[in-house]
Amino acid sequence: MPASDADSAELLSVRHLVKHFPVTQGIVFKRQVGTVSAVEDVSLSIRKGETLGLVGESGCGKSTAARCILRLLEPTSGSLLFEGEDFTRAGRGRMQELRREMQIIFQDPFSSLNPRMTVRSIVSEPLIIHGIYEREGGISYVGDLLERVGLNPEHGNRYPHEFSGGQRQRIGVARALALRPKLIICDEPVSALDVSVQAQIVNLLEDLQDEFALTYLFIAHDLSIVRHISDRVAVMYLGKIVEVGDRTDLYERPLHPYTQGLLSAIPVPDPNKERGRERVILRGDVPSPLNPPSGCRFHPRCFRAEEVARTQAVDTVGVGRSGRLVPRICTEEEPALVERGLGPLHPAACHFAVVKDVV
Amino acid sequence: MSDAAVQPGPFVVEPVTPGGLDAGVGGAAAELPMMTLWGDVWRRLRRNKLAILGSAIILGLVLTAALAPLIAPYSPDAQNLSNFLAPPSLRHWFGTDNLGRDYFSRVVYGSRVSISIGIVATFISVAIGMSLGAVSGYFGGKIDAVVMRVADVFFSFPFIVGAIIIITALGPSFPRLLALFIAIGVLGWATVGRIFRSSVLQVRQADYVEAARALGAGHFRILTRHVVPNAIAPVMVYSTIYTGLVILTEAALSFLGFGVASGTPAWGLMVADGKSSLTSQPWLVLFPGLAIVLTVLGFIFLGDGLRDSMDPRLR
Incomplete structure (x- = not known):
């Protein structure tokens, strides 16, 4: 983890978060036939006022991690700290207080609002739940909120x-804002919107961040938006964080082959550059988290592993899950998320990490 | 620009023109017609001719039951032994029965039994079914397994046989109408329970339920404010159709002799009494029979219309 772990300005810290879902068979007599490891040993830390982008393909565990952080799902193991306080096992009462500090904005603006409630009752519900509706000024406060988000x-x-x-x-933003939280988890808040509208919402989120000193965990799979809004970016693959770094650093000097693959998929708005650019194309799909590959979870799709295998002695390579030759270490040992030549603030989880300019 | 360490103060908002908000409360409604989801359903329902016909039949039936003394030309119990088994005429529109009672008046009064059974027994079934279905679908796990197995037991039972057993068990001294309410009401909950459970299961996964949890809402609030209002539509449809079935079941039970006390004006009983003279005095079966068919059809038409207008795919 980055040295900022000890930083006093740290707002949220996630340590070794694990979330497994049991797969059961049978109706009355259930027996467990497997485990989906949705989130596997994820550690993150977010400083006050910053935006941490969390990117990864669909199904890589981003949303599950978000729901664990809010304790909407109970983590299997690991610990969650808010302003230094461990709330992983916090009771109902304490959790209720913490919910005023942490809120969430959902991806789908159609299913995240109760169709049977008026906008005013949707936005006032958090205040009513916490018994502060009257104190905050009731209907006029809700009106102010709506106005603030541009309605x-x-x-x-x-x-x-x-x-x-x-x-x-x-x-949805107004509802999340109503309790004046310190942290807002944005779970792909613009993925379901038209491109023209995405920018408006992103700008709104940025304005609100300045105005109310908000901290964001911004989950997305659109790398250009993440680059625009984030201070730091964490890349997730199959339940694990594979690379974390400062925004510019990560986009300009990606270490992990998966990050390189993702970045290479961003189109460059310059035809000459685009033509001359080396494309990294990831083969295959994300493997099932029911049965993740051994060693490095990325090895079956990793071009870097194959590159390295071609230069290595025969006795150090083996056959990976994909059927191609990869260094034996990739299938046997899980790479730790540690410093890989670019300093402790930019760790990557790859045995053969090397910078590749792909943008 | 504000410092993160500073206590979050009140929102800084551009001043709203005085009175602007209050004016808005009434003003917004006038600007665009208010369209709640139920309003939407109602708009579509109005265009459905069968549903309108069904509602008209039900409304007519309810009015008949409420205003029976004003509509019926004779008392349903007034006997005229000199004019028994008279065929339909201008004086006695539906003829008279074997005791010379005006058959039209008896059919009119019979609606009271049908309507009260239809309302009360349906209410009991829906109340039990919705509470158990909601708990079952919302909490899941062991509670769900237990409730659904109990529902299976109720399903595996022929409805009429079950009702007869309950009515017999309650004994002859037990008020007959009350016995019918209990028997039909208690036996019918399982279908309502299953329907409601499945829609609760669906709604429970919606993001707005998750959002409510993230806001700190308790189970009671989530159930009453978010889950039930959004899961209720299929139950509304079913209970409308079910009311028709309940009325039919009451008629069947009365026909079999397990319904209301003999002598009471009730359609099922009247069909049973008239069946022996079906060839010579067919009106004794025809008119109460028609009343049953019409009533049941009315509820089915309305239920069908409700289903069509609540179908989210048509929205």
Whole structure:
């Protein structure tokens, strides 16, 4: 982990978070036939006021990690710290207080708002739950919130289906903001929106961050948006963090072959550059987390492992899950997320990490 | 620009023009017609001719039951032994029965039994079914397994036989109407329970339920404010159709002699009494029979219409 672990300004710290889902068979007499390891030993730390981007393909465990952090799912193991306080096993009462500090914005603006409630009741619900509706100024506070996120407060008694996707996402933002949390987890907040609307929502989130000193955990699979909004970026693959780094550093000097593959998929808006660019194309799909590959979880899709295997002595290579030759260490030993030549603030989980300019 | 360490103060908001908010409360509604989801359902329902016909039949039936003394030309129990088994005429629209009672008046009063059974027994079934279904679907796990196995037991039972057993067990001194309420109401919960459970299961996974949990809402709030309102539509449809089935079941039980006390004006009983003279005095079976068919159809039409107008795919 980065040295910032000891930093006093650290707002949220996730240590060795693991979430397994049992796979069971049978209706009355259930027996466990397997385990989906959705999140496997994830450690993260977010400083006050920063935005940490979390990227990865669909199904890599980003959302599961987010839900564990909010204790919407109970973590299998690991610990969660908010402002230095371990709340992994916090009781109902304490958790209720912490919910005022941590909120979430969902991906799908259509299913995240109750269709049977008016916008005003959706946004006032957090205040009512925490018994502070009157104290905060009731209806006029809710109106202020709606106005702040760019909605007309006069539309408070309308229903969600009368709004567009972008407007609905603004309602979701207002709801998350109502309790004035310190941390907001944005779970792919713009993935379901039109590109033209995405920028509006991202700008809104940035403005709100400045105004209310918010800290974001920004989950996405769109790398350009993550680059735009994040201070630091963590890359996740199959339940594990494979690389963490400062935004510019990570985008300009990616260490992990998976990060390189992801970055290489971003189109460059310059035809000459684009043509001359070396493309890294990842083969295959994400393996099932029910039965993750041994050693490095990325080895069956890793071009770097094959590159290295070609230069190595025969007795140090073996056949990987993909059927191709890879260094034996890749299938036998799990690479740790440690410093790989670019300093402790930019660790990567690859045995053969080397910078490759792909953008 | 604000420092993270500073206590979060009140929101800095551009001043709202005084009165602007209050004006907005009433003003917004006038700007666009308010369209709640139920309003939406109602708009579509109005265009469905069968559903309108069904509602008209049900409304007519309810009015008949409520205003029976005003509609019926005679008392349902007034006998006229000099004019028994008279065929339908202008004086006696549906003829008279074997005791010379005006058959039209008896059919009119019979609606009271049907309507009260239809409402009360359906209410009991829906109340039991919805509570158990909600708990089962929402909490899942062992509770779910137990509740659903109990529901299976109720399913494996022929409805009429079950009702007869319950009514017999309650004994002849037990008020007959009350016995019918209990028997039909208790036996019918399983289907409601299953339907509600499955829609609760679906709604439970919605992001807005997750959002409510993230906000710190308790189970009670999540169930009553988020899950039940969004899961209730299929139960509404079913219970409308089910009301028709309940009325049919009451008629069947009365026909078999396990329903209301003999002599009471009830459609099932009247069909049973008239069946022996089906060839000579067919009106004795025809009119109460028609009343049953019409009533049941009314509820089925309305239920069908409700289902069509609540179908999210048509939205």
